[in-house]
Amino acid sequence: MVFDDASAEFHDFFERHYAELSRLAFLLTGEADVADDLAADAMLALWHRWDRLRGADHPVAYARGVVANMARNRTRRAMRERSRIRVLWAGRSERIDEPDLAAGLDVRAALARLPFRKRSCVVLRHAFDLSEKEAAQALGISVGTVKSQTSKGMAELRRLLGGQASGDLVEEGFSGRRPRASAPGR
Incomplete structure (x- = not known):
């Protein structure tokens, strides 16, 4: 496979930083599968902007920010979903206590x-x-x-x-x- 300079640079960036970004996502979300998905989604977003990012002073800092924002948005969506479920179940007489x-x-x-x-x-x-x-x-x-x-x-x-x-x-x-x-x- 032949890479142009930008593709080769991004491939190198991916190889060096994907695991770190996945680990960051895991520590922010606590979910291994979600972490891998977030890191992959972040890398895809970075690839789409790579022409602008490749000359940046700190593309890794930008990548961490992308992962953090994606994790925050995922957390917010999950909280909204839990709230909706709570409203649906609020009228039920049977309650399940939170685990200890x-x-x-x-x-x-x-x-x-x-x-x-x-x-x-x-x-x-x-x-x-x-x-x-x-x-x-x-x-x-x-x-x-x-x-x-x-x-x-x-x-x-x-x-x-x-x-x-x-x-x-x-x-x-x-x-x-x-x-x-x-x-x-x-």
Whole structure:
């Protein structure tokens, strides 16, 4: 297969960054299959803009922003859908209690409970070791917002994890090891 320069550059970009973008999507959504889909969709969007992006200073930062926006939009759609379902089931007399998540709470479950912006800041800062400035660029927010949301997110994770050494747990949770899609309880 013969590539022109742009195609070869994009192919190289894809090979170097797809796994990272998929990992970012996984940590933002908590769903392995969704993460792969989001990373693929983001790469497709990047390919359509590659002529403009290939000369950019930080195309990876732009790609992270695309993934974060796609994950946020997916989360919003899911929340709207859950709200619609709740309204439909509100009139029923039988109720199903929420499962007791506290008993088996791990870092990924705790992350899933954080609001999207806090989760994004914590993931980009701690899982991807981005600077506050890089995280701000990826999310399209100010450095001060990244600082405050990261601090608040980490405090909330400590609270959710029951006072355990959250720094160590967060590092384990961000190790990049994703459970298999068929793994029970994940």
